[in-house]
Amino acid sequence: MLSGRPEEFGDEELVISAQQGERQAFEVLVERYNQKAYRIAFDFTRDREEAKDLSQEAFLQAFSHLKGFDRRASFYTWFYRILVNLCLDYRRRKAKIGWESLDEKTEKGDGFEKIPHPGPLPDQQAMRRQISQRIGAALETLPPKQRAVFLLKNHQGLSISEIATVMKAAEGTIKVHLHRAVMALRQRLAELS
Amino acid sequence: MVMTPDRGLGACKEFEQDLVLYHYQECSGGEQQKVESHLESCAACRRFLAELKNFLPATVTTDEPSREFWQSYSREIRAKLAEKEAETGWQWLASFFRPWPVPAIATAMILALAVTLTFTNGRWPLDSQEKPEVLEMAADADFFESIDFLDSMDLLEAVEGKEAQTGEATPQHL
Numbered sequence: 001m002l003s004g005r006p007e008e009f010g011d012e013e014l015v016i017s018a019q020q021g022e023r024q025a026f027e028v029l030v031e032r033y034n035q036k037a038y039r040i041a042f043d044f045t046r047d048r049e050e051a052k053d054l055s056q057e058a059f060l061q062a063f064s065h066l067k068g069f070d071r072r073a074s075f076y077t078w079f080y081r082i083l084v085n086l087c088l089d090y091r092r093r094k095a096k097i098g099w100e101s102l103d104e105k106t107e108k109g110d111g112f113e114k115i116p117h118p119g120p121l122p123d124q125q126a127m128r129r130q131i132s133q134r135i136g137a138a139l140e141t142l143p144p145k146q147r148a149v150f151l152l153k154n155h156q157g158l159s160i161s162e163i164a165t166v167m168k169a170a171e172g173t174i175k176v177h178l179h180r181a182v183m184a185l186r187q188r189l190a191e192l193s
Numbered sequence: 194m195v196m197t198p199d200r201g202l203g204a205c206k207e208f209e210q211d212l213v214l215y216h217y218q219e220c221s222g223g224e225q226q227k228v229e230s231h232l233e234s235c236a237a238c239r240r241f242l243a244e245l246k247n248f249l250p251a252t253v254t255t256d257e258p259s260r261e262f263w264q265s266y267s268r269e270i271r272a273k274l275a276e277k278e279a280e281t282g283w284q285w286l287a288s289f290f291r292p293w294p295v296p297a298i299a300t301a302m303i304l305a306l307a308v309t310l311t312f313t314n315g316r317w318p319l320d321s322q323e324k325p326e327v328l329e330m331a332a333d334a335d336f337f338e339s340i341d342f343l344d345s346m347d348l349l350e351a352v353e354g355k356e357a358q359t360g361e362a363t364p365q366h367l
Contacts, residue, residue: 023274023275023278026274027270027271027274030267030270030274031267034263034266034267034270035263038256038258038266039255039256042255042256043254046254048256048258048262051256052262052266052269056266056269056270056273059270059274060270060273060274060277063274063277063278064277064281131251132254135251135252135254136254139252153217154217154249154252154253155252155253159219160214160219175210175214175219176210178213178214178217179209179210179213179214182213182245182249183209183213185252186244186245186248189248
């Protein structure tokens with residue numbers, strides 16, 4: 001039982017408490033990491049509602065399996081793995097369903113209108129938005145693993161070894177995926193421009 | 194202004210992957226030196242690296258939802274967690290009624306019965322040294338009846354003796 005303000009406790013104490021059945025302790029962990037989790041999910045989905053659903057699902061899965069968490073890794077590392085796996089599953093599901101054509105997506109904007117783009121001048125704003133749309137469209141064309149590696153490296157700033165751990169792959173494989181993703185993205189952007 | 198990659202210009206093939214890793218600062222000491230010395234003499238690779246530095250950070254798109262979004266997020270996740278907790282409790286209870294525990298419990302009970310009967314030579318319940326009190330009383334019922342009879346005889350004799358002393362005849366004797 002935690003005595004005092006739960007927000008002041010470290011992750012490990014909160015995890016122990018939550019493992020003993022205190023849901024409130026887990027809720028503090030959710031409050032602590034929900035924004036990070038949302039951003040990761042948003043990188044993969046590029047959709048606000050889907051990012052919310054995915055990140056919440058990751059918290060629910062973590063809550064369900066908390067008793068099996070042996071605390072050898074930090075809570076965030078363990079949770080991160082759950083989240084990234086969910087994001088990868090999401091990509092696989094989406095890939096199965098089949099994507100709309102790239103041109104159609106580019107025309108529609110694919111939800112990028114929701115994203116605020118800073119910039120004082122309307123011309124610059126429009127240009128940035130157009131580039132962002134192109135980048136989004138180019139990212140969509142990457143195979144799921146290349147895309148995941150690219151997002152974890154370029155957007156989340158994970159090291160190659162961390163990505164290898166999360167994706168349960170050899171570091172050499174991760175380097176190859178990253179290289180291919182960057183080259184494909186570069187090629188795709190060049191074509192779109 | 195974000196520079197879009199030029200399709201025609203590329204790096205030396207053998208340095209391409211190393212340049213990507215160099216951009217992300219993922220080269221080991223030896224690799225880094227190799228890339229840096231190559232960059233000094235190769236304009237195409239320098240251009241390629243500059244291009245990476247320009248366009249890769251631009252691919253990061255962030256979303257900053259409003260405070261209302263986060264409030265609703267917290268409310269939703271709390272409700273879902275409470276629901277999950279309740280669901281987990283019921284699942285634990287329901288786990289006893291799942292198909293596998295039923296035959297397992299039945300087998301355990303049959304085994305326990307078999308072991309018990311084996312070690313008690315089929316006598317169940319076990320013979321007790323102490324017989325129930327009610328059985329003892331039933332066995333001695335005749336004895337108690339004869340005691341009662343003798344008491345009645347004594348009483349009759351006492352009455353008859355008393356009558357003989359007073360010289361009165363009882364109606365029974367008349």
